[in-house]
Amino acid sequence: xxxxxxxxxxxxxxxxxxxxxxxxxxxxxxxxxxxxxxxxxxxxxxxxxxxxxxxxxxxxxxxxxxxxxxxxxxxxxxxxxxxxxxxxxxxxxxxxxxxxxxxxxxxxxxxxxxxxxxxxxxxxxxxxxxxxxxxxxxxxxxxxxxxxxxxxxxxxxxxxxxxxxxxxxxxxxxxxxxxxxxx
Numbered sequence: 001x002x003x004x005x006x007x008x009x010x011x012x013x014x015x016x017x018x019x020x021x022x023x024x025x026x027x028x029x030x031x032x033x034x035x036x037x038x039x040x041x042x043x044x045x046x047x048x049x050x051x052x053x054x055x056x057x058x059x060x061x062x063x064x065x066x067x068x069x070x071x072x073x074x075x076x077x078x079x080x081x082x083x084x085x086x087x088x089x090x091x092x093x094x095x096x097x098x099x100x101x102x103x104x105x106x107x108x109x110x111x112x113x114x115x116x117x118x119x120x121x122x123x124x125x126x127x128x129x130x131x132x133x134x135x136x137x138x139x140x141x142x143x144x145x146x147x148x149x150x151x152x153x154x155x156x157x158x159x160x161x162x163x164x165x166x167x168x169x170x171x172x173x174x175x176x177x178x179x180x181x182x183x
Contacts (some may be wrong), residue, residue: 002094002131004068008131012073014121017114019073019087022061024073029083030054032106039104042140044167061088075105075118084109087118089126089135097133099126109143119153127181137177150177 003047007086013017022030031054033039035047048054072088083106093100101122103115126132137155139146163171 002179004069004071004092004094004130006065006071010064010071012121012125013078014117016077017118017121018076018078019118019121019133020076021065022058022072022083022086024055024058025181026083027051027054027058029074030058030086030105033083033086036107038107043104043147044165044172047052070158071138073118073122075114076102083112086120087115089122089130094097097131098136099130099132100136100138102109102137104159119149123179133181135179139175141173141175147175147177151180153179155167155179167169 008023010178011021013182016153028051031048031051034045034054034057035049040047048057061070061072070090071094071131072086074083074085076083077086085103087101087103089099101119105115105120126135135155137146137150137153138152143158156179157175158178159176160164161174161176164174165172
């Protein structure tokens, strides 16, 4: 079985991006991301309502890192500390050598190749550093932008679950994409 250890925190670079630890200094950007109905449209979680909620979200992210059960990075452009988005591994399954990747980005940065660049780098990190065998992504079937990102990064549609999650009084479908470790 895999054992994850995120200490020291792995800062990751790409050509344009710096993926770094999220801190309380990012509270305004986390609030902006998690309170925006557009960025949260396909994420069945409550919107944050204030800075306190955003700080609680940052604390939850930090707790998962400290306990080695999940890891999130703040997405920034190199040389600019402002948080543009969040990307990370969730629902890690060390017994199955599998983890779920997820991401969100401020709307003004959509369509600029930021997420595919970050996802491709985290795929390398997942297979190379974490020793995962497979990476999954769970998306809303209406989230065509995310679907395009995943396909562009080599993910394959694995399943479409009908009305499998109950959230805010209605049943939601979910689609699973996955990527196997290259042989």
